[in-house]
Amino acid sequence: MHFKKIINNTLLRLIIVLGFSLTAFNIHAFNGGGSSKFSMPKHDFANGSVNNQPITNMDDLMFRQPNPNVNVNGIGIFVYDGMFSLDALGPYQVFKTAALNAFFIAKKKGPVTMSNGITINVDKSIDDVSKLDVLLIPGGAGGTAMQTIDPEVLAWIKQIDQTSIFTTSVCTGAWILGAAGLLEGKDASTHWYRANEMLTKFGADYTGKRWTRDGKYWTSAGVTAGLDMSLALVNHLFGKEYTQAVMLDMEYDPQPPVKGGTPKKSAPIIAQLMQDMYDFFLINFVNCPLGTPGACLFN
Known part of the structure; x- marks a missing residue:
């Protein structure tokens, strides 16, 4: 029992020093469900200062953040049928682990089914949301192509972008931002497929980077790169130590079993076969002029 008490006290001190939101842990494991009043220094990782503020219970401790460089109160992730699940769920996990207010928005309220069959129920529609601090657009394949010709979706994205602090995309979500006219003259990342x-069709310059920031616009390469971009945004807001704490809570330390993940790192035959597969579904969309009716996309 004495050893267990020492371990618990050590863990508590570590969490206080980090000032980190370990939302996944049960607070009763630390204080038996009770609350005690004490004052500990809060480390402001973003600015390198310490602010003495009272901690009245474990809830206060768990939800503490350093003062951000930029105040972000709402992160809206636009979701739609056929999108890649990790494009949205990966950043959502990062932002929630960082104790940020992230939520999903769809064109209409109700179920949204992703490309792998996962279905989520969305309780906010684009009619409900007129402003966001951060907008994130995930990618996909055919479902993404259809979003690029949806006038209601594109008009809403342009409206949100007028007042957003950051407008972001993951994977082929950049196609949607491009179709909305937001990437013209910008450096950008996107999925490797005919990037x-x-x-170029959208007037942007492809950087080939894992993620790219050009002013208020943050774009990432395919799927898993959305995790890196989201962590980069957390780092921009809160600094290195807090970002490391988020990464540790997620145990984010990718170590794939084989070399690959980009065309250059993959065997040439694999890269060609994957491009041929995407061409089968999307080459007409690639060749369609901007603003072309939907019939052009898949004929």
Whole structure:
């Protein structure tokens, strides 16, 4: 029992020093469900200062953040049928682990089914949301192509962008931002599939980077790169130590079993076969002029 008490006290001190929101842990494991009043220094990782503020219970401790460089109160993730699940759920996990207010928005309230069959129920529609601090657009394949010709979706994205602090995309979500006219003259990342052709169509320059920031616009490469971009945004808001705490809570330390993940790192035959697969579904969309009716996309 004495050893267990020492371990618990050590864990508590570590959490206080980090000032980190370990939302996944049960607060009763630390104080038996009770509350005690004490004052500990809060480390402001973003600015390198310490602010003495009272901690009245474990809830206060768990939800503490350093003062951000930029105040972000709402992160809206636009979701739609056919999108890649990790494009949305990965950043959502990062933002929630960082104790940020992230939520899903769809064109209409109700179920949204992703490309792998996962269905989520969305309780906010684009009619409900007129302003966001951060907008994130995930990618996909055919479902994404359809969003690029939806006038209601594009008009809403342009409206949100007028007042957003950051407008972001994951994977081929950059196609949607591009179709809304938001990437013209910008450096951008996107999924590797015909990336130069697609971004050139939208007046953007493809960087080939894991993620790219150009002013208020943050764009990432395909799928898993959305995790890196989201962590980069957390780092921009709160600084290195808090970001490391988020990464540790998620145990984010990718170590894939084989080399790959980009065309250059993959065997040439694999890269060609994957491009051929995407061409089968999307080459007409790649070749369609901007603003073309939907019939052009898949004929």
